[in-house]
Amino acid sequence: MPGVDEYRAMIEAALPGATAVVHDQGGGDHLAAEVVAPQFAGISRIEQHRLVYAAVKPYMDDGTIHALALRTRAPEAQ
């Protein structure tokens, strides 16, 4: 089973410039992630979460990830 480091790498690879922190909330399949990504600027929370779900889609689809709680935001303006 992939670990939190692999999920973090998948999210950061899908969203260049992003910083992700992934926590295992139990059993390795209930996860929580905080993601800060420049791609999130100006888009709704729904769209932000869709981008993160898409990054780990294979593991969502096959049930490896049962739950992924998300907190997402764009980086603070420079």
Place this chain on the structure above:
Amino acid sequence: MSDTLTMSDTEILEQIQREVADNRVFLYMKGTPDMPRCGFSNQVVQILNLVGADYGSRDVLADPRIRENLSTWSNWPTIPQLFVDGQLVGGCDITTEMYQSGELQELIKQ
């Protein structure tokens, strides 16, 4: 609520689109508001009750094809899914964040 077991996939999708169009606030969940069968669904039910929302709901556990057709149509992988005014608001995380910030109360009050 009609039984979906004899319905085709097309009919199930049409029913979903009708439910979302006909109900200002509609929740797809695991279980029912009186007996939620998942902690995430329960949390959204509690929030909707706290804000005094008048909402419809459907139990996706009644037929796996409801969830399959819903998630494909809404482009959202998980349950629960809350719709307001025909738009997907989000699942448990977004609903909770919007409740804590007061945005959900504003949205539902309109």
